[in-house]
Amino acid sequence: MNDAMEGLTSRLTALAVSALGLTLAGWGGVAAQSQLFVSTAAVPGFSGQDEAREALERAQASAGFAQQRARQFSEAAANATAEVDRLANESAALAAQIQQSEADILVASAQLSLIADQRRALDAQLAEKQQPLVKLTGAIQNMARRPVVLSAFQPGSLRETVYVRAVLETTLPTIREKTAELRSEVERGRALERDAARTLANLQSSEAALQTRRNELTALITQQQQASRSNSAMARREAQRALALAEGARDLDELVGEFDRAGLVRSALAALPGPIIRPERPDASRVMPAAVQSARSQDTSPPGEFQLPVQGRTLAGFGATDRAGMQSKGLTIAPSPGAQVVSPAAGRVSFAGPYRGFGRIVIIEHANGWTSLITGLARNSIETGDLVIAGAPIGTAGLSQPEIGYEIRESGNPVNPLNLL
Template sequence: MKRGVLITIVTGTGALALLSGAWIASAQQVVVSGRTASMADEQRAYRQASEQAKRARALSRQLEAQASAATREADRLNAQAAALAARVTESEADLRAGQARIAIIGKLVERQSAGLARQQGPLVRLTAALQSFSSRPPVLALLQPGSLRDTVHVRAAFAHLLPVIRERTDRLRADLDRTRALQAMAVQATDGLRDARARLAEQRVALSRLEAQKRIAARGLSSDAALETERALAMSERARDIGALLARMQQAGARRDRLAALPGPEPRPGTPERAAAAAAAAAPAYRLPVAGTLITGMGELSDSGVRSRGITIATAPGAQVVAPARGRIVFAGPYGGFGQIVIIDHGDGWTTLVTDLARLSVAVGQDVGQGGPIGVAGGGEHPAVTIELRRQGRPVDVVAMANAGV
C-alpha cells in the first residue's frame, strides 16, 4: 500500500526558512472558512522542506570544516564534494519550500477573493438602494398618499443602517488590503523561487567540476579501478537478478574483510589506525540518500505481490543522491530494468543498494564518505529512488537505521 509520508533525510542543526511559522499563522487570518486538507498538505510540505534545508545547511558547514582540516588531497576533495552535495540538497529543499509557499499564497488569495465577492454583493445592492432613494424628487412624496410617512420611516431605518454600512465598508477595505499584501507576498515568493533555481543550477555546475577534478586526481589508480570494474561487470552478467548480484557483491566484500583481518602489525592503543579499526567494526552511521516522500516502505507488498526489501522515495527530477554511509563502491552501472545502480560495501557485512538513478558520479573501487555524491535521480514525470540496506545478506529497515542515528 502506498503512503504519502514526508521524510527528512539529513541531520544537523541550522536556521533557514523562506517562510516562518508566524507568517503562516498571520496569513491564515485572511481565510474566511476553515482549513482544507490541501492547505494542510501544502503547509506540511513547506515545513518539511524548510527543515530539510536547515539540516542540509548545517551538514554542509560541518563537511566544509572537515575539508578545511583535511591534510590529504583525496580527503579534502571528498569532503568538498560531500559539502557541495549537501548544498545542492539544501537548494533543492529551498526550491520545494518555495513551491509550497506559492501554493499556500495562491490558495489564500483564492479564498480571500471568494470572501470579498460574498461581502461585496449585499453592500453593492444596499448602496444602490440608498442612491435610488436619495435621487427621488421631494415633491414626489407630497403627491403620493402615505409616502411622506413612509419616507420618515425609511430615513429612520437608513440612519440605523449607516453604522452597519460603515463597519462593513471598513471591513471590506481591510480585506482588500490583505489581498494586496498576499499578492505582494506572491511576487516575493516567485522572485525567491527564481533565485533558488539559479542557485541550484550554479551548485550543480560546481559539483560537476569538482567531480571531474576528483576523476583526474584518481587517474593514478586507474589500472586497479579498471580491474575491479571488469570483475563487477562479470559478476553482473552471471547474476540472474539484482538480488543475486547483491549477494555476489556481499561475498566479495566478505572476502576483502577476511583478507583485511589477517594478522599484521598490531596498532598501538590510541593511534588513528586503532581508532579506525574500532570504528569499522561498529554499525555505520546511516542517513537517507535522497530527499523526498516515502511511497513504499519496508516489507510492503507491490501490486504484483512482491514484498519490498527496502524503501522507495519519490523525489524531485534530477535530485542529488548521496552515499548514506561511508564505504567502497563495488558496483556502479546500468542493470536491466533498474536504471543506473550503485552498490556500496560499508564493511563488516553492511551493504547498500541504490537503484533507478539517471546518472552516476562514482566508479567501482572508489571510496566515498557519508554524504558524498553518488548520482542523480531521473528526470521523468514521477522520479523515484529505491534503497536497500543489508547486513550479512539480510534486509535491514533503512528508515529505522537512519532514525536511530547510529
C-alpha cells in the same frame, strides 16, 4: 417647501455617498487585486493543504540538516591536508548545498500552495458578501439621485423620504460594520499578496543557487575523477569484473549477494594479521593472539554518519507489500526531478551503472559487512572502485516522476534504513 426638500435630499445624498464610499473602499481593493496569485493559483505537486503542510515541514527539516552537513564538510575541506581529502569534502559540501537548495524550493512551493488555497477561500467569502452590499448601495444611489422637483409633485413623497431617512440613519451603522469587515478581509488579501511576492523571490533565488551549485559540482567532480585515475589499469579491471558479475546475476538480489560475499571475503582478508619480522632466534617466534583476530572480524557495528541518499516523500516503506505480493526490502522515495543523490555512508563503490530495468544502480560496500544499494538513478557521478565519504555525490534522479530505491544489508540480510537514522 423646496428648501426643506433640498436639505433633505442633500442629507440623503451625503448618507448614500457615505455608504457607497464604505462599500467601494472594500470592493475597490478587491478589484485592484483581481490578478492576485495568477502565478500561484495552480501550484503543482500537492493534492491538498494537508499534503502541502506535510511537505513544508519535511522540507524545512531537510534544509536545516543539509545546511548543517554542508558546514561540516566545508570545515573538513578547509582542514584537509591531502588533496584527495579536500576534493572529497568539497564535493560533499556542494552536494549538501544542492540538497539544501532543493529543499528550499520545495518549502517555497508548499508555501505558495498554502497561500493560494487561503486566497481562494478569501475570494469565496468576499464574493458571498458582495451582492447584498452592491444592491443596497445601488438603491441608496437611486434615491439620492431623484430630482427634488419630482419628489415635490409625488403624493406622500415627503413622508416616504422622511421614512427612508430614518431607516438609513438606523441601518448605516450596520453598513459601516459590514464594510469594516470587508476592508479587514481585503487587507488580509493584500498581506497574502505580499507573502506570495516574498515566497516567489525566495523560490527564484533558490533556483538560481541550485543551478550555480550544480555547475560547480560538475566541474569539481571532473577534477576529482581526473585526480583519482592514476591507477587506471586497476580501475578498468575492477570495472570489467563488476560488469561480468552484473551480466551473470539472474536478478538484483543475486547481484547484491555476490558483492556482499566479495565484501565479506575482502574484510576477512583485511582482518588477517600482518607479517611478523623473523626473530634472530627461532625459539623467540610468536603468532598473533586469536582474541585479537576475532575482535577484528566480529565487529558488526553499522556505518557511522548514516543518512538517506536522497530527500523526498516515501512511497513504500520497509516490509511493504507491492502489487505482486512481494515485500519491500528497503525504501522507495519520490524526490524532486533531477534531485541530488549522495552516498548514505562512507565506503567503496563495488558497482555503478545500468542494471535490468532498475535504471542506474550503485552498490557501496561499507565497513563491518554492511552494503548499500541505490536504484533508479538517471546518472551516476562515481565509478566502480571509487572510495566515497558519507554524503559524497553519487548521481542524480530522473526528470520525470523519479523514484529512488534504497536498501541496506548487514551480511546479506536486509535492514530497515530508518532504524539507522
